[in-house]
Amino acid sequence: MELxxxxxxxxxxxxxxxxxxxxxxxxxxxxEMKRRQLNKAAGSNIA
Incomplete structure (x- = not known):
């Protein structure tokens, strides 16, 4: 994922x-997005 x-x-x-x-x-x-603290797209999550 780091790549x-x-x-x-x-x-x-x-x-x-x-x-x-x-x-x-x-x-x-x-x-991985949460780990990187990327929250822009996370509003439409399914988890």
Whole structure:
């Protein structure tokens, strides 16, 4: 996960929600966003 930039992580998270990918994958992205204290996109979380 460290290889993803903050912007790419947020974009990936939003795309995962849009395309209704696996909940576990979305949760994994959300956990990493919270670890990095990125909260812009977290308002639309499913976790």
């Amino acid at each position: 993803l930039s903050d912007e790419l992580l947020e974009d990936t998270y939003l795309a995962a929600i849009l395309y209704k990918l696996e909940d576990d994958f979305i949760r994994m992205l959300l956990v």
